[in-house]
Amino acid sequence: MNCMYKYLSATIFCCSVFLMSHAQNKVWSNIIQITGATMTADSLKAVSDVTIEVKHKDQGTYSNMFGVFSLVCSKGDTLNFSAVGYKDKQYVVPMDLNGRFFNVVQLMVQDTFYLPETIIRALPYGDEFDYAFKYWNIPDDKYAVAQKNTSERAMAYLRANTPKNGPENQSYYQANQAKQGYYYGQQQQINIFNPLKWNDFFNSWKRGDFKRKKDVSY
Template identity: 45%
Template sequence: MKKLVLYFLLLSAPFAVRAQFDRLKDSVVQVYGVIMTADSLKAIPAVSIVVKGRNQGTFSNDQGVFSIVVLKGDQLEFTSVGYKPVLYTVKQDSGNQISLIQLMVVDAQYLPATVIAARPTREQFERDFVNTKVPDDGIEIARQNNDAAKRRILSRSLPASSGEAASTYLRQSAQKYYYQGQAPPQNIFNPLAWADFIQAWKRGDFRNN
C-alpha cells in the first residue's frame, strides 16, 4: 500500500511543478515603453524606474526607452530630477506584455536669487579685514569688567551683601545711640563731608545711568 501511494506521488509531482510554473509564468509581465515630457513630448533620459517594495529597477536610455520584468500587482515608481514622481500599478488582469508611454510633468521650483560679486582686490580685503568688528571673547569681557569705572557702575547696580548690610545697620545704630537725646550735627558745615561730596561728584556717582 505504501509503495502504491509513493508511486502516485511520484507520478503527480511533475504535474504539480508544471502547474506552479504555469501560474508563475502567467504572473510575470514585461513592461516596456518610452518616457516623455507631458508638455513637449520629448524623451527623458536617465529616468529611474524602481519596483516599490523590492530591490529591483532600471533606467531609461538616451531615447527615454526602458524595459523591465515585474509581477502583476507591482507598482513602478518613475523618478527624475526636475520632474514630479509618477506611480504606475501593473493590473492583475493585464497580459504578459505591456507597452507604455509614460508622461512626466516638470516640477518647477523657484530658488532664491543669488548675487555673484567680483572677487575683492587685495586693498579692499585688507581694509575690510581691519575694519571688521570681532566680538569680545570671555577673557576680554572679564578684563573690561575689572576696569575701575566699570566696577563702580556694577557696584551701584548690585544689592549689598549680608556683611555690608549688617555693617551699615550697626554703623547707623551706633550713630543714632551716640546722639541719643540731642540733635545730630549738620554735615553741611563739615569740610570733610564737602570733600567727600566733591570727590563723588567728580567720579560721577550722581550721574544717571
C-alpha cells in the same frame, strides 16, 4: 502492506509534481516584459535618464537618451518613475493583461523647486576694503586666462621650446634630400651673388631681424 505503501508514495509524488508544475506555471504566467517611453506631459518630448524601479523589489532600469526603456516584472507590480526636475510617478501593472509583452508611455510633469536663498552683501568699506583690495585673491575669468595663454610672450616661449613633431621633421628631411638631389653631380648655387637674396638681407636688416633679442622666459 508493501503494495499499499508503494501506492501511497507514488500518489504523493505525482501530486507533488502536479502542484509544483502548476505553481511554476502560475508564476511564469505573471511575468511580463514592459517596453515604453518617458515623455514630458506638456510637449511630449523624450525625457532621458529616468529611473524606473519595481517597488519593494531589487529590480529596475533607466530610460536612454530617447526616453525608451525595457523592464521585466510581474503583474500587479508597482513601477516608480523618478527623474531630476520631474515629479515622481507610479504605475501599477494590471493583473488582467493578456500576453507576455506590454507597452506603456509614461508622461512626466516638471517639478518646481526652490533653491536656498542667496544673500548679496555690499563691498567692504574702510579698513576692510583696504585689506580686501590688497590681499584678496580674485581668480581670473576665462577671457583673462585666454589673453594670458595667447600673449606674445607665451607664444614666443612656445615657438622657442616646442619641439617639431614627426611630420615636420620628415618634411624638413625630404626638403634637404630634394635640394641635394637637384644639385647632384654639380656645384651648388652660391647665394652671395644672388641680387634677390641681397634684397631680402637688406629688408631684414631694416626690420631689425638681426638685433640681439633678450632671452624669453615663461
